Amino acid sequence: MHSEHLVTKTSLRRPRNQNKKTYLWAVKAPKNPFLLLGYHSKEYFCDRESELEKLAEHIDNERNVMLYAWRRMGKSALIKQFLQEAEKEKKLEAIYVDLVATNSIEQANELLIKAVYERFGKTSTGFSSAFQKLIGSLGVILTFDPTTGFPAFEIGASSIAKSQESLNSIGKFLQNRKTTVVIAIDEFQQITKFKEPGAEGMFRTFMQSYPGIRFIFSGSHRQMMTSMFLEKNRPFYRSCQLISLDAIPLELYTPFIQNHFQAAEKTISAELIAEIYSWCKGQTYAVQLVCNLLFGTNEPLNTEVLRIIKSEILQQDAPLFAAYANLMSQTQWNVLKAIAKEGLVTNPMSREFGSKHKLGAASTVNSALKMLVEKEIVVANDEGYFVHETLFGNWLATL
Ligand SMILES: Nc1ncnc2c1ncn2[C@@H]1O[C@H](COP(=O)(O)OP(=O)(O)OP(=O)(O)O)[C@@H](O)[C@H]1O
Ligand SMILES: [Mg+2]
Incomplete structure (x- = not known):
């Protein structure tokens, strides 16, 4: 594997299809079993x-x-x-x-x-x-x-x-x-x-x-x-x-992914799937996307290929992600970036978080966070705050 441009043919951006006919039940079997749009049949649907x-x-x-x-x-x-x-x-x-x-x-x-x-x-x-x-x-x-x-x-x-x-x-x-x-x-x-x-x-x-x-x-x-x-x-x-609807559990996603690779006489290890799942934070679309791209390569399925695919995915959407910076203030952007780098932040108002990421006064962080949460760019669960869109968060974390 020498090329940084493994992925050339597949479009990474998910198309929206709402203007088409209400139901387009597909008949033909898809060439790639990891669908990036809608529903085909039980066979390609996990859990x-x-x-x-x-x-x-x-x-x-x-x-x-x-x-x-x-x-x-x-x-x-x-x-x-x-x-x-x-x-x-x-x-x-x-x-x-x-x-x-x-x-x-x-x-x-x-x-x-x-x-x-x-x-x-x-x-x-x-x-x-x-x-x-x-x-x-x-x-x-x-x-x-x-x-x-x-x-x-x-x-x-x-x-x-x-x-x-x-x-x-x-x-x-x-x-x-x-x-x-x-x-x-x-x-x-x-x-x-x-x-x-x-x-x-x-x-x-x-x-x-x-x-x-x-x-x-x-x-x-x-x-x-x-x-x-x-x-x-x-x-x-x-x-x-x-x-x-929560994430599909890894224990159920793993055999689903392995079986589809096996059907095409390809082998993917449970460890690599766990790595994908963790990078995607269990988000179904991101897991499907990575698997779709991995399925399309003829390279041995290992960490190195995965690294290239991850970087391709982020590069492809980078202009879109970067444009978000224009929609917010510098502080908001910094707070967003800091949350992305941490992955999950229990207390974004803490002095520790603020000083680690050089975010300034707690009140400034507070109002920036408020806007990010209102727009649902950042969301919170019982454990803390995180960037809503997984791939966007992963891209921000690389900055
Ligand atoms: N159980 C599943 N097994 C396999 N693939 C799935 C499953 N559920 C969803 N997908 C795939 O994951 C992607 C995202 O699914 P879907 O569009 O249904 O999510 P959504 O929650 O409606 O997203 P949005 O928030 O954009 O409306 C699609 O490519 C879909 O084909
Ligand atoms: Mg939807």
């Missing part, structure tokens, strides 16, 4: 047995669910795995929408209608008659893209009242289906940023009005999600069962 069981139990017992976790732990993949497998067994019918790119109730509604269309509206000859009725009741303007022939929906329901009406029609339509419909709304915390106030209340009313429909809400802003569901004065207060 999550207890979470899947809990999810199934809640849905079976007509309880709605809120799923939350740190970023890139595998929330979306888990939901897709659950819905896809349950649909295969004809236990439910699923609608999945990702609100990440939406800024208004109107856009959220539009996504929902599109998802309903994708799932229930299409027949070989055009629209199903039930869907036509729904379109009629929604007052939706339907157009077709002249080149692709794909339908586009214009809703024009910008007021809360109109949106509630439109949700009602969708609710009635879905509640009338023979099989239980599950609506999964990913990145649900986005509704707190909608330009119109009252989106939370509107969705809550929607959920309450159609007890026959099951809901799975999911989001990456742990604090925002938990406060939405745990604060007394919020519309969603105690309306759902909470499921939190």
Whole structure:
């Protein structure tokens, strides 16, 4: 191994796919078993047995669910795995929408209608008659893209009242289906940023009005999600069962990784996997990324190859990471860097931490930390503060 540029072909940045069709269940086996996007099939999905069981139990017992976790732990993949497998067994019918790119109730509604269309509206000859009725009741303007022939929906329901009406029609339509419909709304915390106030209340009313429909809400802003569901004065207060997603345990990730390498007649040691897991701090996406790249090399799988891959990963995203510096003050940047270098900081306000990293007065550190936590660049668990995005933290630690 001589080259520092082992990784050339694989794009490291994870693409977002939310504008595509709601469900793209892949059929072909992937060339690389370590997926960097979504869900393919059970074979490429590691563990999550207890979470899947809990999810199934809640849905079976007509309880709605809120799923939350740190970023890139595998929330979306888990939901897709659950819905896809349950649909295969004809236990439910699923609608999945990702609100990440939406800024208004109107856009959220539009996504929902599109998802309903994708799932229930299409027949070989055009629209199903039930869907036509729904379109009629929604007052939706339907157009077709002249080149692709794909339908586009214009809703024009910008007021809360109109949106509630439109949700009602969708609710009635879905509640009338023979099989239980599950609506999964990913990145649900986005509704707190909608330009119109009252989106939370509107969705809550929607959920309450159609007890026959099951809901799975999911989001990456742990604090925002938990406060939405745990604060007394919020519309969603105690309306759902909470499921939190932690890292996949190393003992379960190790055989999963080894088996996939073995299937391609490659060998990877448990020690190397432990090293990967520790560098990735158990974050599913990062583990998948490193394994994906390792799988793509023809080199012997050892610490040296791993070192090069880690450095490639960080180099690839370095411009993006560096740009963060412009979004904050020097102190904020220094505090962030110091936390990254420590990995986990129990007490960032301590004199010891401050003087070790030359951060200045405790009050300055305090206000810098406050901003970092508010923006969820830094997050805290029971043990201390850490940089939310694992790879960003690893890059900062090298500075
Ligand atoms: N149980 C799993 N086994 C194998 N790969 C997984 C598993 N869960 C997730 N992944 C992979 O890990 C990556 C991150 O997963 P996913 O996008 O579901 O996380 P997320 O928590 O929804 O992230 P975000 O915070 O960005 O929304 C994806 O590439 C996905 O394919
Ligand atoms: Mg997600």
